[in-house]
Amino acid sequence: MTATAMDETLSTQAVGRVWMRTETADGRTVFVLRNRLSDVPVRRPVDVTYPSGRRGRLRLLGFDEATVATPLDDDWRIGASGVPGWWPAILAVPTLRPFRVPADLAAALRDAGIDLEAFPMLGQRRHAASWVRSAEPGPVRQQRIAAVVAAAVDYLEAGQGRHAESARGQR
Structure with missing residues (x-):
């Protein structure tokens, strides 16, 4: 049986600049994104470039009204720690399997x-x-x-x- 290919093969794609705010809840650090990301796969690790230029890994979590990210490493402490208010970051989403x-x-x-x-x-x-x-x-x-x-x-x-x-x- 033949199949029709969907054009869903993506290379590592930069989502581009997003604005985040650091929050702490129950002793855990999360980043709240200013705008909800709707066409980005959630629960998969993504690469992030912090304001300091340092790179790290985040896991995106999508909710009805917001997208939040949880750091998967401690690089955020150097990359975004102490940055007040909203700060810019660059996200790169991994390749989706076709x-x-x-x-x-x-x-x-x-x-x-x-x-x-x-x-x-x-x-x-x-x-x-x-x-x-x-x-x-x-x-x-x-x-x-x-x-x-x-x-x-x-x-x-x-x-x-x-x-x-x-x-x-x-x-």
Whole structure:
């Protein structure tokens, strides 16, 4: 069975300059980002360049209203310690592994007039593809494909997709 490649292979990509503030909660240091990062994978280590030029590693955690980062090493003590208020940092996200959308899922979505790219979260696209791919050809796989298509239709009709208006107009 062939698969359709999604353009999700990223090299180490600089998110660019972000503004952070150091906070301490329960004896742990966290960095609160001024702007929420939505298309950056969370819970994976990322490289950071602190205001001092020192480099370190952080783990990003995404929440509904904010993105926070926890230091994975003690380099932040030299790189950002004592910097008052908001301070700039540069984040670099590691390479994401590519994934393949099974051809039968891609065809079913295309037949329903749905572009998988309409889903703003990479995790949703990856999860849908891997869930279908994990089923052998047969009735279970067809049920999963139907469930993904139905969920995509509901998602877009609720106006939640990145291209909801254009995707709805194509069906």
